[in-house]
Amino acid sequence: MAQLSSNRLHRVKQPNTVNHTKTRNPFRLTILVILLLLLTALTLPILAHELRPSIVEIELGQTASGGSYTGKAMAQVNLESLIAGIGSDHDNTDDSPNSDRYQSLRALTTEQLAAEFELFRNTFIGGITLLSDSGRRVPVSIAKLETSPQPDLELARNSVVTMTFEFLATESGFSWQSDKAFGEMIVRTTSRSEELDYAALLAAGQRSEMIQLGQVTTTSFLTTIKNYTLSGFEHILPKGLDHILFIVGLFLLSPHLRPLLLQTAAFTVAHSITLVLSTLGIISFPAAVVEPLIALSIVVVCIENILTSNLRRWRILWVFLFGLLHGLGFASVLAEVGLSPATFLPALLGFNLGVELGQITVVAVCLLLIGYWHRDKPWYKPRFSTPASVIIGAIGLFWFAQRTGLI
Numbered sequence: 001m002a003q004l005s006s007n008r009l010h011r012v013k014q015p016n017t018v019n020h021t022k023t024r025n026p027f028r029l030t031i032l033v034i035l036l037l038l039l040t041a042l043t044l045p046i047l048a049h050e051l052r053p054s055i056v057e058i059e060l061g062q063t064a065s066g067g068s069y070t071g072k073a074m075a076q077v078n079l080e081s082l083i084a085g086i087g088s089d090h091d092n093t094d095d096s097p098n099s100d101r102y103q104s105l106r107a108l109t110t111e112q113l114a115a116e117f118e119l120f121r122n123t124f125i126g127g128i129t130l131l132s133d134s135g136r137r138v139p140v141s142i143a144k145l146e147t148s149p150q151p152d153l154e155l156a157r158n159s160v161v162t163m164t165f166e167f168l169a170t171e172s173g174f175s176w177q178s179d180k181a182f183g184e185m186i187v188r189t190t191s192r193s194e195e196l197d198y199a200a201l202l203a204a205g206q207r208s209e210m211i212q213l214g215q216v217t218t219t220s221f222l223t224t225i226k227n228y229t230l231s232g233f234e235h236i237l238p239k240g241l242d243h244i245l246f247i248v249g250l251f252l253l254s255p256h257l258r259p260l261l262l263q264t265a266a267f268t269v270a271h272s273i274t275l276v277l278s279t280l281g282i283i284s285f286p287a288a289v290v291e292p293l294i295a296l297s298i299v300v301v302c303i304e305n306i307l308t309s310n311l312r313r314w315r316i317l318w319v320f321l322f323g324l325l326h327g328l329g330f331a332s333v334l335a336e337v338g339l340s341p342a343t344f345l346p347a348l349l350g351f352n353l354g355v356e357l358g359q360i361t362v363v364a365v366c367l368l369l370i371g372y373w374h375r376d377k378p379w380y381k382p383r384f385s386t387p388a389s390v391i392i393g394a395i396g397l398f399w400f401a402q403r404t405g406l407i
Helices: 002-043 079-084 099-106 110-126 221-236 241-253 257-279 287-307 313-337 341-374 380-403
Strands: 054-062 069-077 128-132 141-147 159-166 173-178 185-192 195-202
Touching (some): 054 173, 079 099, 079 110, 079 159, 110 128, 110 141, 110 159, 195 221, 221 313, 241 257, 241 341, 241 380, 257 313, 257 341, 313 341, 341 380
Antiparallel strands (some): 128 173
16 A cells, blocks of 8 residues: 555656656747847947948039030948958948958048048949940049048948049940949939939849930839849848847737737738838938837837737737837838839839848747747746847837937
């Protein structure tokens, strides 16, 4: 009898040991993820700069004889990254092995940087190909360099390189191409009073369409869709860390399909509305207002993740309202390009498609890493969702304070 009781006691205790073993690995995974998020938060203030697209404004004007065109191209570039040799294969200056060289250039005065550029002048010109419709490579000369004083090393410095060139009377068009080292490039041309003849977003090393001198040039529908879809996707992954954390915050409330679909649908509809309205010029809000509120949206979502485990009606409303803010943030990227009327619709559709694909990718990665496997586990909220929400919310609060000038 005593032996039977002992066996029963053994059978009762054994499952507890097994359960303890099963929960150990997910707990370690939770700690690992939290540490990675914390590492991300700690590296945010580091002097790193996202490599934004270079912007080239080309102004064309006919000579007095009316037979040929002269041109002036003003290229707004991150000159330090070009001189340091940080190519388009890096999204952030700190990702490059040449980041130390970049930082030393950032510390130079405008006069010292101009001296460095003189040594780099021939390389800069050699990286630009201006090809006329006759097949002639049009010579390009650098007229001047302008760099803005930048005492704050946490902000990238703007440099504008002005170039001049001239076409022959027999030439009626040209294409623009820059070396891959210049990265993604926005090219705009004007030959009439403040009206765009051509506007396009070019991938690194991509050649533009043949731009007609003095006429509106239409970029092909498929090329526009492709380029802007890629740009929209990159604005989420890897460049849009604030948008990524907001989407992860939506996921953390509940990794089940229905809450995710309802929240992402509300977010998608909302940011599409303001993206279109802002791009059309119907509404406009300064970035100084929009960017801090985007950071604050991350904080609010994470606080609600901590306080509740269920999807409430007001959560959908909050997500929709915050989606309107994020749409204004997306529109600022398109505003930099300056859409041509001829390519407005495919560019807008392509960019929005890219944003959606980036958003879907973030949700899919979250589901595959943790949601699908552990969403029904009792430890999901206390050991994963709540700690992760605290850290992500802290990052959002830090960004809010930073963007409002509090720190």
